[in-house]
Amino acid sequence: MADYGHELLFGTFITPAATQPQHAVALAQTSEQAGLDLATLQDHPYQPKFLDTWTLLSYIAARTERLRLATNVVNLPLRPPAVLAQSAASLDLLSGGRFELGLGAGGFWDAIEAMGGRRLTPGESVEATEEAIRVIRAMWAADERGGVRVDGKHYRVLGAKRGPAPAHPIPIWLGAYKPRMLRLLGRVADGWLPSLGYLPGREALTELNAIIDESAGESGRDPYAVRRLLNVGPQDVTPDSLAELALEYGISAFILATDDPRLIQEFGAEIAPAVREIVADERAGTTHAVEPEQAPAPGELGVVPTPAPGTRHTANLPWDESTRPSRAAEPGEHGYTEQGRAVSRHLVNVHNGLRTELQQVRDLVDQVRKGAVEVAAARSQINEMTMRQNNWTVGAYCESYCRIVTQHHTLEDEGIFRHLRSGDDTLGPVLDRLEQEHLAIHDVLEGVDRALVKLVAHPGDYTGLEEAVDLLTDTLLSHFAYEERELLEPLARLGMFAGQL
Template sequence: MSIPAGSIGLNIDPSASAAQDAQRLARLAEDSGLDFIGVQDHPYHPEFFDTWTFITALTMATERLSFVTNVANTVLRPPAQLIKAASTLGLLGGNRIVLGVGAGAARPAIASYGGPEYTPGQSVAAFDEAMQIMKAMSDPAARPVRFNGDYHRINGARPGPLPSKPVPIMVGSYGPRMLRITGRLGDGWLPTNAYAPPPVVAEMQRTIDEAAIGAGRDPKAVQRIYNVMGTITTTGPVADGQNLTGPVEFWVDTLQRYRDELGFDSFLFWPVNADNLAQTALFAEQVAPHVRTAGSGGQK
């Protein structure tokens, strides 16, 4: 995996108004020992750069950090081209790319950019097909690739060039059907605490595990990374919900609990409603080291 279990990362928004901050955040993350960067993919947002171009710039400006699309929109990004882009950057950037993908929830916004306005059921079915194509296009032995689905067709595509290790494909999923796809085909699960709060995680984890077993896979083959949005404060009160809010000690204790009780092996920090550079420094210097050294925990 490009993001080993036990890793700790940072979200960086592909925001045009904060482009200089993005470079500083990436350097701070690398210098302070964080492991990876996540970048969201909303091409229809007029304030956001294209995610792949943005990640490419940050990849070339760093040496050690891995990068994950968090998550790439498979409705606007055809799957064969998407895995080709990820494989290309993985090959050129030293196997530091992880492809996080999702079914695309913002249907009107997707339609505004020329994409199909699928129903929720159609979105999941199209995503299942996209996953099958991307897995096939990552396999050096699968030449040529043919796929005849209801939403995607591949007619003798020849994959390549491919990196020395296949690009891991992680899934941002929440509903039962998407969770089952994650367990059956995904290399990892990439939920966010705002949409998968702690009280519902155990059932979601079980759905992934059961789907993995049903597909003849070891559930441990599916990595679990938790996007944690919130703010590190100097004092209380504390909040453990859609946004995690509290002092350093609270963050350390809570992330340890998320690892040990909820089954997450890695975390991606999203600072909200505060100065990103200051929050990143606090997290990297005072939270991450204690979470790392508290024990392995993680996947069941």
């Protein structure tokens, strides 16, 4: 047992995408509405596709009331610690004590140098992080006399005035994996914030926890004072899996990496309460009866494609469904791995998120018709949705899956199809057809936009808009069903890109 006894926390890890600036804000609000404890944001100042983390955090703080906010994690080489301390304290004061500070020593050194940061060796990174923590805590100690003085090798603060003091004692969580940084964490930090996708397996948590505990003990600290947090992906968040991480590996905060509002709602409404119940029963010494999940037998896929609805809104799809090719049946059993099944499940999850967006489009049109939403506002919201942004080259699937597995890596939109073609040459006709349908979907989406523009010129005539949205509904649901029917098995069998996950 390695349960450190901390109160359980549940949160989200949200992408600060600049292409949809309001989307991250909406996801944070969804996190709060779902009853989650915190929302976190990565910090990569050199990434032009991302919003600035501090600006976005401040904006989210103003748009939420209860939700705690955290960096996951701050890029320390590009955030001078004395200024970082003031930024963190200011946000904590403005939000009523809702900010937590996750620190990272840096890692993308070419990009850091390109922005004027200094490249550090692993050993120098540990030294710089320790000096930075000294500076930050000294700046927060506003009641102490005299200025802040840290004459370090990497950071020199020579008499800076202290303050402001944060609204509450802000914990410092470190993103760390190597022994030297873990030993530093045990000496001076308040929490450990790794990502499960970066670890060789959950079993590694035992060894890494031991390094933290030993270092804390040698420094005269109680190892139980160090909270253990963990970034997890949707494939990791069953109640039993998270309860095991809490009770056997000491994790007390679970941060879900997803930009899917449906998964966020499920995480808050269903997963988090179930985990809390299991852990509370175990800590109280009571037995919690859990229905065992029936694992797929060897050779069984265990992932079911979602069929298209039996009823249609229109008879004029942009393609003839009867001409769709099918993949060749694979003989024999393949003994799919759980990782392979997770790849297939993720395609269904991405489609479910897009199905949710589709319903949002229909709801928006209904609100426009009722006069509750202006046409321009509806058009803006639709154009910011994932379905409008990914240009139907399976970019949403590729980007979100790779974020879950490797957090910050991206792959070319075409990578999945290219990988499937190389792994199974019989898939060519199916993939060709899917690519053709992606182009058709793009045209259907343009039709919705044209209908919205036409409505401005002819207010009160909703016929064209309703027809365009009905066509979009039938087109998307038909395409999703076909893509899942044909690709779930190859994705489970062939997995993702060899050597990249």
